[in-house]
Each structure stands twice: as structure tokens, then as C-alpha cells.
Amino acid sequence: MVNQLFPLTVRGATTRHRGKTLVGPIDLDLDGQGTCVVLGPNGAGKTTLLRLLHGIARLNEGAITWACDQHAAQTSQAFVFQRPVMLRRSVLENLIYPLRIRGVSRSEARDRAERWAKRAGLGSMLDRPATFLSGGEQQKLALTRALIMDPQLVFLDEPSASLDGRATREIENILADTQKTGTRLILSTHDMGQARRLADQVIFMLGGRVHETGPAAPFFENPQTLEANAFLNGDIVE
Amino acid sequence: MTCPSLAVSVHAGQAISRAADQRVNLTLADRPRQQGRDRLGNPVECTGSALRNLPVFAGDKEEGRRLDDLWQGLMQAIWLVVTLDADLVEISLRSLQVTLSALAFACLVAMPLAALLTVRRFRLRRSVIAVMNALMGLPPVVVGLVVYVLLSRSGPLGALGLLFTPWAMIIAQMIVIIPLIASISHQSLRDLWFEYHDLLISMNVTRWQKITTLLWDARRALLTAALAGFGRGIGEVGAIMIVGGNIDHATRVLTSAIALETGKGDFALALALGFILIALAIAVNLVIHWLGRTEREGRW
Numbered sequence: 054m055v056n057q058l059f060p061l062t063v064r065g066a067t068t069r070h071r072g073k074t075l076v077g078p079i080d081l082d083l084d085g086q087g088t089c090v091v092l093g094p095n096g097a098g099k100t101t102l103l104r105l106l107h108g109i110a111r112l113n114e115g116a117i118t119w120a121c122d123q124h125a126a127q128t129s130q131a132f133v134f135q136r137p138v139m140l141r142r143s144v145l146e147n148l149i150y151p152l153r154i155r156g157v158s159r160s161e162a163r164d165r166a167e168r169w170a171k172r173a174g175l176g177s178m179l180d181r182p183a184t185f186l187s188g189g190e191q192q193k194l195a196l197t198r199a200l201i202m203d204p205q206l207v208f209l210d211e212p213s214a215s216l217d218g219r220a221t222r223e224i225e226n227i228l229a230d231t232q233k234t235g236t237r238l239i240l241s242t243h244d245m246g247q248a249r250r251l252a253d254q255v256i257f258m259l260g261g262r263v264h265e266t267g268p269a270a271p272f273f274e275n276p277q278t279l280e281a282n283a284f285l286n287g288d289i290v291e
Numbered sequence: 292m293t294c295p296s297l298a299v300s301v302h303a304g305q306a307i308s309r310a311a312d313q314r315v316n317l318t319l320a321d322r323p324r325q326q327g328r329d330r331l332g333n334p335v336e337c338t339g340s341a342l343r344n345l346p347v348f349a350g351d352k353e354e355g356r357r358l359d360d361l362w363q364g365l366m367q368a369i370w371l372v373v374t375l376d377a378d379l380v381e382i383s384l385r386s387l388q389v390t391l392s393a394l395a396f397a398c399l400v401a402m403p404l405a406a407l408l409t410v411r412r413f414r415l416r417r418s419v420i421a422v423m424n425a426l427m428g429l430p431p432v433v434v435g436l437v438v439y440v441l442l443s444r445s446g447p448l449g450a451l452g453l454l455f456t457p458w459a460m461i462i463a464q465m466i467v468i469i470p471l472i473a474s475i476s477h478q479s480l481r482d483l484w485f486e487y488h489d490l491l492i493s494m495n496v497t498r499w500q501k502i503t504t505l506l507w508d509a510r511r512a513l514l515t516a517a518l519a520g521f522g523r524g525i526g527e528v529g530a531i532m533i534v535g536g537n538i539d540h541a542t543r544v545l546t547s548a549i550a551l552e553t554g555k556g557d558f559a560l561a562l563a564l565g566f567i568l569i570a571l572a573i574a575v576n577l578v579i580h581w582l583g584r585t586e587r588e589g590r591w
Contacts, residue, residue: 138486151494
């Protein structure tokens with residue numbers, strides 16, 4: 054699948070809240086391949102950067118330019134939140150919802166939802182209320198609901214935070230399968246093991262700015278900045 | 292001659308208290324005739340009904356008059372229901388017809404309005420919400436008067452000929468319950484919107500889709516709002532008396548019939564109608580809860 058969203062160019066992107074700069078100015082160039090992992094300590098601006106790129110956070114200054122027009126870009130993306138947001142419906146209805154709002158017929162939406170649910174291991178719980186699922190199952194459902202729309206880019210905000218090893222592995226398996234289809238993933242994480250397993254490219258953030266960026270292997274082996282080196286060594290970085 | 296109870300209450304109360312202190316067994320017929328003065332200062336003599344609203348200290352063989360009224364009311368209510376009294380059925384059905392119609396129309400206006408106020412940001416939004424909340428306490432009598440003026444022959448809507456018809460009562464009830472339903476709905480939808488906001492924005496959902504999603508997913512909370520509206524509507528009397536006129540076989544409903552019977556002094560019948568009104572309200576609530584499948588495992 055050719056990713057029509059990329060290259061993505063970000064120039065001077067800044068977001069503020071009540072006069073305080075949360076993130077920015079950010080300058081970034083991203084191409085359309087592999088998985089990009091956003092790293093950094095708490096409060097570095099990882100989540101805000103993802104929200105800014107996706108268009109949930111307000112862009113106060115600068116520009117975010119996709120390779121296609123804005124509407125096509127918005128409809129080709131999906132976002133998976135750190136705390137999965139479950140519609141107060143059944144698992145099946147949660148999967149059908151994004152298809153129905155795009156105008157897919159109910160029968161086709163149902164077929165696709167059942168197929169995706171089986172693929173994600175949710176096939177046996179289609180009629181259960183989504184809010185009654187465990188944390189891992191909810192995150193899997195949120196991820197499947199994002200992927201069912203065949204997005205070209207998926208933002209994932211700490212998708213395996215507070216999940217156990219088994220649930221994390223299941224999420225990562227789904228992500229690996231997704232990546233093979235050509236879908237670009239941009240995810241933030243605190244889990245260094247996950248970052249090493251998934252990353253093709255790394256963005257290291259500190260104090261609301263991009264501190265270092267580049268391919269994953271050189272970054273993990275030989276970071277260019279002292280702060281990135283300290284972060285990788287498990288030191289406290291502020 | 293009518294006997295205002297307020298004027299004689301002190302004397303009567305004292306007399307009965309004395310009787311109770313002396314442990315004298317009194318029947319209603321044996322009660323001492325009390326002297327008192329009406330509001331104009333004229334001497335009056337009263338027994339029986341004038342004591343109706345006073346606490347009655349009963350002896351061993353007599354029950355209090357008020358309790359007697361309650362008992363009689365309950366018995367009459369059961370009798371009216373068992374015999375399917377034609378007048379009772381008629382006014383009960385009219386009560387339901389008026390209130391359920393008003394509720395349906397009110398929900399059609401109030402719930403989308405609440406959803407719109409939830410998802411749409413505009414300059415006076417907070418003021419509109421504050422006014423809407425304040426209107427929950429809208430006095431029905433004032434609503435009745437305004438609707439009366441609008442629908443009266445010389446009023447702007449007089450040509451429609453709706454005054455003293457069930458339609459006028461429906462309109463008045465709608466106006467009374469819309470702010471209540473809208474306000475309670477808004478509270479529920481606002482909480483849900485807080486939860487859904489980022490997800491729906493992320494999915495590029497249109498405003499209309501946001502509204503329909505919120506209304507559907509909050510449907511059980513909205514049911515509570517509708518039931519609150521029904522409760523206020525079915526028990527409402529001020530507005531519908533004014534615009535309906537309490538005309539027998541035309542606009543008489545349970546509440547206006549209760550007011551009429553109370554005015555006539557037939558407390559037992561009024562109480563009977565009251566018990567039936569309460570039973571009807573509970574029955575409708577139960578049916579709606581049952582249909583809505585609320586409070587069941589695995590439901591929201």
C-alpha cells in the first residue's frame with residue numbers, strides 16, 4: 054500500500070494552553086515507512102505532539118503539512134488513546150460504529166467487524182458490553198476499532214501502559230501485522246523494551262521540543278545528546 | 292353558612308385537647324359545637340367539616356376523621372378500579388393521553404436541544420444553560436396564563452380554536468416539562484460528551500452524528516429525564532385547569548377532578564382519585580423501565 058499521507062512536514066508547530074507553551078516550536082520531517090516511536094520523560098510533550106499531529110490539539114503557530122489535502126489526511130488517520138474510550142455499546146457495535154459513520158452498509162459493516170474481531174481474538178465476546186472488558190481487551194478493541202477503517206496512519210498513545218506482559222504481546226502482534234500492510238505507526242511509550250522491539254525511527258522529546266530524532270538502531274546504540282544517553286541509561290532526565 | 296376553619300381553630304383545638312385530656316370518648320356527632328369568629332369578625336358556630344383539617348384526638352373506639360378519609364379514599368379507589376367506573380376510565384385515559392402526548396413532543400424538542408447545547412460552543416451557551424436550569428422551576432400557573440392569553444379568541448393564536456381542548460393542555464404541559472427534561476438530559480449528555488469528545492473528534496464525526504451518538508448511547512439516562520418529565524406532567528394541575536377549563540367529558544383529567552372534588556368537600560373521592568393517579572404514575576414508570584430494560588445485568 055502506498056502511503057499517500059507522507060512525507061509529513063512540520064515547521065514551527067506550537068500549541069499553547071492559557072498562554073503556556075505545551076509543545077513547540079517543533080520542526081520535523083517524517084517519511085512514510087515503518088514505525089516511529091516517540092520517547093521522553095513524563096511531561097516531555099509526547100502525547101501533545103501526537104494530538105497536535107492528529108489535529109485534536111489546537112495548533113497555535115506553525116504549520117503541519119501532509120502530502121495530500123487536509124480532509125483526506127484527517128480521514129486516513131486513527132488514534133488509539135492511552136485510556137481506551139469505549140462507546141457504551143457491545144463489542145460488535147463498537148467495531149461497526151466507525152464503518153457506519155463512513156457510510157458502509159450495516160450488513161457489510163457487520164461482516165467486517167466480525168472478521169476483525171476474530172483476527173484480534175475478540176470473536177467470542179461480540180455481544181458483551183465493551184465497558185465490561187478487561188483493560189487489555191479494551192485496548193485490543195480500541196486498536197481494532199482504529200484499524201477497521203484501514204487508516205494509512207495510526208497514532209498510539211502509550212497503547213500498552215498498565216497492561217501485563219501477555220496483553221502487551223497481543224497488542225504488539227497486532228501492531229506488527231498492521232505494519233506489514235503498509236500502515237504507518239507513530240506511538241509514544243515509556244516501555245524501552247517495546248520501543249526497541251517496534252521502532253524504525255525515534256523521536257526523543259524533552260521540555261516540549263524534539264531533542265533528537267533519527268533511525269532507531271543508531272539512536273539506541275549511540276545517542277547524539279547527553280540527555281538522550283541519560284534517558285536510555287535510566288537516569289532521571291528533566 | 293360556610294365555616295372558615297382558621298377562625299375557630301384555636302377554640303376548637305383547645306376544646307378537643309381538653310376532651311382528650313379528660314379521656315372522654317367522642318364521636319364526630321357528639322363533638323361540642325364551637326363558637327368562633329369568621330374573618331369579618333361575625334360570630335359563627337361550627338362542627339364537623341370545620342374540624343376536618345384539625346388533628347383529632349381519638350378515643351379507644353373512634354378513628355380520626357382524617358384517617359377515616361384516607362381509608363374511605365382507599366376503599367373508594369379500589370371500588371372504582373374494580374368496577375371500572377366509566378368516568379374514572381375516561382379521565383384516567385385523558386390524563387395519560389395528554390401527559391404522554393406532551394411528553395413525546397417535549398422529548399422531541401428537549402433532548403436534541405440538550406445534545407446541541409452539549410456539542411456546540413457559542414457565545415451565550417452558558418447563559419442559555421443557566422436560563423434553562425432556572426426554568427425547571429417555571430410556575431405552571433404562569434405558563435397556563437400565558438398559554439391562555441395566546442390561545443384565547445382575541446389572542447395571536449385564537450383562530451386555531453384550541454383553548455379548552457386537550458391540545459391546549461398538551462401545549463401547556465409541554466412548556467412546563469421541556470426545561471426539566473432538557474436540563475436533566477443536558478447533565479447526562481455533558482458527562483458522556485466529556486468521555487467521548489476526543490474519540491469522536493478523532494473519528495471526524497459530523498455534528499449531527501455526534502448528536503445522534505450521544506442521544507443513543509445516553510438513552511437510559513435520557514429515560515430518567517423523560518420519566519421526570521412524565522412525573523411532573525401527570526401531577527400538574529395549575530396550567531391545565533386554566534387552559535383546559537376542567538370541562539366534564541372534554542378536558543377533565545385526574546388532577547383537575549381531584550381539585551374539583553376537594554373543592555366540593557368530597558375528600559374521600561378526591562383521595563380515591565389521588566391514589567389512582569399515584570398508581571397510574573407508578574405503573575407507567577414500571578412499564579417504561581421494563582421496556583427500557585434498565586437495571587439489568589450487562590446494561591447501561
